[in-house]
Amino acid sequence: IAGITQAPTSQILAAGRRMTLRCTQDMRHNAMYWYRQDLGLGLRLIHYSNTAGTTGKGEVPDGYSVSRANTDDFPLTLASAVPSQTSVYFCASSEAGTQYFGPGTRLTVL
Amino acid sequence: ELKVEQNPLFLSMQEGKNYTIYCNYSTTSDRLYWYRQDPGKSLESLFVLLSNGAVKQEGRLMASLDTKARLSTLHITAAVHDLSATYFCAVDAVGGYQKVTFGTGTKLQVIP
Numbered sequence: 554i555a556g557i558t559q560a561p562t563s564q565i566l567a568a569g570r571r572m573t574l575r576c577t578q579d580m581r582h583n584a585m586y587w588y589r590q591d592l593g594l595g596l597r598l599i600h601y602s603n604t605a606g607t608t609g610k611g612e613v614p615d616g617y618s619v620s621r622a623n624t625d626d627f628p629l630t631l632a633s634a635v636p637s638q639t640s641v642y643f644c645a646s647s648e649a650g651t652q653y654f655g656p657g658t659r660l661t662v663l
Numbered sequence: 664e665l666k667v668e669q670n671p672l673f674l675s676m677q678e679g680k681n682y683t684i685y686c687n688y689s690t691t692s693d694r695l696y697w698y699r700q701d702p703g704k705s706l707e708s709l710f711v712l713l714s715n716g717a718v719k720q721e722g723r724l725m726a727s728l729d730t731k732a733r734l735s736t737l738h739i740t741a742a743v744h745d746l747s748a749t750y751f752c753a754v755d756a757v758g759g760y761q762k763v764t765f766g767t768g769t770k771l772q773v774i775p
Contacts, residue, residue: 586763588765593767594767595751595765595766595767595768596706596751596753596765597765598763598764612764643705643706645706649711650693650694650696650711650755651696651708651711652696652698652706652708652753652763653708654705654706654707655705656704656705657705
């Protein structure tokens with residue numbers, strides 16, 4: 554069982570470019586989340602989805618979009634990357650509240 | 664707005680010693696979580712605390728919840744080097760899992 558996979562593992566991106574971070578889970582959890590982790594700030598919720606077909610904004614949604622076409626996949630798109638989006642991005646899914654995290658994507662925007 | 668504060672932010676302790684990490688939160692909550700993160704790794708669930716007075720233990724770690732004080736503690740007994748990691752508490756706001764708010768984390772360093 555893979556749990557949650559994320560791709561790519563890391564990426565260096567020029568400012569202004571479009572980027573999609575991929576997240577796939579095989580646990581059939583309804584709820585999924587995207588967080589960014591920055592030093593000294595902990596984890597901040599970007600977007601979430603309670604179930605396939607629905608999404609919602611978290612604490613820091615600006616500059617990011619998500620879609621949830623099916624239960625397993627929850628991609629995060631940066632339409633036009635900016636240096637302040639340099640961070641480690643974690644995808645998670647949850648069952649009865651407990652969240653299960655992917656391995657993360659380290660994104661650097663230059 | 665739900666705020667979650669942890670202290671200390673950084674803790675350096677010797678092996679064999681006991682210590683407690685504190686997690687305070689600002690509004691009524693349904694449940695509280697503790698996670699562990701090793702350097703460069705993802706987060707791993709440690710405990711879920713669901714009610715006032717809840718206590719859970721796993722090895723040298725024990726977590727408790729006081730919903731009236733809006734306080735959770737993570738107690739470390741006789742620390743060992745393998746416990747070195749960053750520990751996060753997270754709180755559900757009443758009304759849904761999507762409102763989970765994380766504390767900024769406590770970086771624990773256990774010195775042999």
